[in-house]
Structures are given as C-alpha cells and as structure tokens.
Amino acid sequence: MSKTSLITGGAGFIGSHLTEKLISQGERVIIVDDLSTGDAKNLAKVIDDERLEYIEGSIDDESLVEDVVSRADRVYHLAAAVGVALIAKQPIQTIERNVYPTQLILNQLGKRLEKGDSVPCFFASTSEVYGKNPKEVWCEEDDLVFGATTKPRWSYGVSKAIDEFLALAFFKERELPVVVGRFFNVVGPRQTGAYGMVLPRFVQAALDNRPLVVHDDGKQARCFAHVDDVIEAIVTLAETQEAFGRVFNIGSDQDITILELAKRVIERVGSSSTIEYQSYAQAYDESFEDIRRRVPDLSRIQQTIGFRAKKDLNAIIDSVAQYLRS
Numbered sequence: 001m002s003k004t005s006l007i008t009g010g011a012g013f014i015g016s017h018l019t020e021k022l023i024s025q026g027e028r029v030i031i032v033d034d035l036s037t038g039d040a041k042n043l044a045k046v047i048d049d050e051r052l053e054y055i056e057g058s059i060d061d062e063s064l065v066e067d068v069v070s071r072a073d074r075v076y077h078l079a080a081a082v083g084v085a086l087i088a089k090q091p092i093q094t095i096e097r098n099v100y101p102t103q104l105i106l107n108q109l110g111k112r113l114e115k116g117d118s119v120p121c122f123f124a125s126t127s128e129v130y131g132k133n134p135k136e137v138w139c140e141e142d143d144l145v146f147g148a149t150t151k152p153r154w155s156y157g158v159s160k161a162i163d164e165f166l167a168l169a170f171f172k173e174r175e176l177p178v179v180v181g182r183f184f185n186v187v188g189p190r191q192t193g194a195y196g197m198v199l200p201r202f203v204q205a206a207l208d209n210r211p212l213v214v215h216d217d218g219k220q221a222r223c224f225a226h227v228d229d230v231i232e233a234i235v236t237l238a239e240t241q242e243a244f245g246r247v248f249n250i251g252s253d254q255d256i257t258i259l260e261l262a263k264r265v266i267e268r269v270g271s272s273s274t275i276e277y278q279s280y281a282q283a284y285d286e287s288f289e290d291i292r293r294r295v296p297d298l299s300r301i302q303q304t305i306g307f308r309a310k311k312d313l314n315a316i317i318d319s320v321a322q323y324l325r326s
C-alpha cells in the first residue's frame, strides 16, 4: 500500500504544489481545505487523480480532523489565516484559525501515538515569529520580539509562535515526531496578490503596465524562495528523523529591497510601469508596523538536509510572469 499524507490547506498556494509533488511520488493525498484563501482551481492538474481525496471542509471541525488524521501516515499542517493585509483586518479570525485547529490535529496525533502509531507531522510556521528582532540575520534560537497587543498585525506571528510551542511540547512530553518549518517569503505560480503578497502584486501590475505600489520608502529587505525549492525542503524534513522536535528556517538568504524588487520586475517583464509610494497608514492602518529586514540564517537546514534554494530571483519572476500571463 502506498503512503497516505494529509495536507491541511492543500488547495492553497504551497499546499497545491506539495500535493502535486507527493502524488507524482506515488503517494495518496487527503486534502482538507475550506477555500477561505485557497482555490480548488489550484488542484486542476491532480483533481481527477484517484490518489487524491479532496474534502472541502474546515479543520476546526473535530470529527473531520479525527477522521482524516486516523487515515494518515504523515501530516502536513499548512492551513492558516495568511497575508498581512488579511491579518491586519481580521485579527479574531487569525487567532482562531491559527491556534485551535493546530491543537485539534496534535491531540488526534497524540491519540494515534497512544495506540502505537507514530505519525510524523510537518508544521508550517513563518518568519513572522521573529517579530521585529533587530538582528541582521535570524537563526532559529533567536528571541521573538513582538510589538504591542494593541497592534493586530502581531497576532499572526504570535499565533504561529503558540502553535510552535504546542508542537514542540508534543515532541518533548510525548515524543510525537513533529518538525516546524519557518517559511521566509515563498513565491511562485498560483500565489495570489489578493492578501497583500508583494511579488504577484508587482508582476501583475507590471504586466498590465500599471504603477507598482511600494509601501513606505521601499528599503525593507526581503528574501524570496521559489515554491519548488521549499517543497523539496518540506518533504525531506518530514522524512528526516534528526529533524523531529526542531525548528528550521526555510527559504532563500539572498536579500533584496522592495524598491529594487519593483525595478527588477519592471525590467524582467519589459513593462512601461512606473513606481509609486504609499504609506503603511494608507495601505493598512495607522497602527501598522513593518519589519525592515528579514533574512534567515540557513546553516541548520543546510547541515541537516543539505538544503540550498536553486532558483534565483530572475527565474522566480519569470515563472510568476509566465503563470499570470497564462
């Protein structure tokens, strides 16, 4: 019998690529997605494959979680409230979506463990857990530095940090094989710009010859990794015994400012777009605080699984442009 993986949020951007990868390896995949930010069209290439079971439902449904976890040999927990724009607007939903379902899944995995079934779980976390730590480069043991609770944008990072604490506690207290991956700006085909993601927003504007809107002064530094590289890391980490009970930065460590990114996108796409600036207050609200620099130290993941992002920024922009053109 081939292995069965459960992917929560499998109709999302990263989840749909992970689904394709596992199915291409001969695995069976169960997806649970409520389509809150995902899209069933993301699964077009695999939807008719008999190895895929796609369930439109929410992972805050306890009986559904019990059923799907009971049938899985491996769990990839990707479902969450995502996107800075969405989170700044809907903090209640962010906290509820990101905390309660993780607890449900871990509890069910704990029950499997009591029956002797040790089911590995990959948990998708985020570079947002570092908050506004002022270090140039962030490594996994660094402090989490959040802003005030009156600023809702921090609720995303804090809610993911709670999930990390819980996942690591299940490893420590019960030996549940859990691995935490902190993603740093994952990009590629199927990512939507609708929830504030910068690269699809820029590429779409450039293709339409509309102005690219840069927030603040554009000097914020970010690192972009192609989803294909990230999927390799996720799958390998979930299969690596040495990774369990640990946290890993996942992404690229090649930083670029958002202004340079806007210029590069215009050049690669061959667009006549101009660049316009918008304050954070206009883009989000008066309370919005951003992170100036977000660069991962990748030593741990390189040493543990030999990870290195292969696709550079030009290849990434070209793949997003090709997807949006089609």
Ligand SMILES: NC(=O)c1ccc[n+]([C@@H]2O[C@H](COP(=O)([O-])OP(=O)(O)OC[C@H]3O[C@@H](n4cnc5c(N)ncnc54)[C@H](O)[C@@H]3O)[C@@H](O)[C@H]2O)c1
Residues within 6 Å of the ligand: 008, 009, 010, 011, 012, 013, 014, 015, 032, 033, 034, 035, 036, 037, 038, 039, 057, 058, 059, 060, 077, 078, 079, 080, 081, 082, 097, 101, 124, 125, 126, 127, 182, 183, 184, 185, 186, 187
């Ligand atoms: N894309 C990035 O750069 C990035 C960076 C850091 C962390 N992450 C994390 O990676 C994961 C996947 O993100 P993504 O970029 O693919 O975003 P996405 O919005 O495309 O995927 C999230 C999916 O989860 C689904 N979902 C949300 N709540 C659900 C619920 N209660 N029940 C069932 N399905 C639900 C959504 O419909 C969506 O399909 C998330 O956990 C996110 O926090 C992504």
